[in-house]
Amino acid sequence: MSIKKITVLLGFLTGLLTGVAQASLVIPMQWVAGANSGKSAGYIRADDTPYGLMLTPHLQGFSQGMHGFHVHAIPLCDDGGRSAGGHFDPVRTNVHLGPYHGSGHLGDLPVLMVGADGKATLPVLAPRLTLSELKGHSLMIHAGGDDYSKNVQKLPGSMIRIACGVVPWH
Numbered sequence: 001m002s003i004k005k006i007t008v009l010l011g012f013l014t015g016l017l018t019g020v021a022q023a024s025l026v027i028p029m030q031w032v033a034g035a036n037s038g039k040s041a042g043y044i045r046a047d048d049t050p051y052g053l054m055l056t057p058h059l060q061g062f063s064q065g066m067h068g069f070h071v072h073a074i075p076l077c078d079d080g081g082r083s084a085g086g087h088f089d090p091v092r093t094n095v096h097l098g099p100y101h102g103s104g105h106l107g108d109l110p111v112l113m114v115g116a117d118g119k120a121t122l123p124v125l126a127p128r129l130t131l132s133e134l135k136g137h138s139l140m141i142h143a144g145g146d147d148y149s150k151n152v153q154k155l156p157g158s159m160i161r162i163a164c165g166v167v168p169w170h
């Protein structure tokens with residue numbers, strides 16, 4: 001075997017091992033609405049924990065209060081976030097019930113809380129999700145809140161997509 005082939009093989013094996021060992025991902029978030037569209041809104045770190053998927057936001061520039069937060073199905077943020085599709089729902093429940101209900105969208109996450117300084121730094125825990133399930137989808141933040149119910153559309157701004165991030169496959 002040539003040195004070149006061995007180098008390639010070692011690189012592949014190292015990649016495989018780090019892929020297996022990896023329990024954390026950083027997802028860059030971008031604005032998809034308003035004057036800052038396409039610019040960075042910060043990032044979200046995702047970690048597997050014994051209690052579920054922990055999402056730690058490092059975000060700035062948001063309005064104070066509660067913001068709806070979901071995993072959307074498609075790993076795209078174009079067209080004002082519309083290309084991300086609907087909430088990640090692998091077993092087709094077709095119902096929005098929030099992060100703590102076993103029979104709704106798997107992509108329903110706990111709301112993000114934004115402080116008076118416009119920053120979101122409080123981690124949230126999604127007990128039904130793992131990092132491997134998050135990969136290949138997108139994270140979406142909405143203008144308004146989320147009540148973890150079928151009536152979420154009635155909340156002001158709950159359907160408006162303001163920040164989005166594509167979750168890499170690895």
Ligand SMILES: [Cu+2]
Binds near residue numbers: 068140141
């Ligand atoms: Cu959403």
Ligand SMILES: [Zn+2]
Binds near residue numbers: 095
């Ligand atoms: Zn949902």
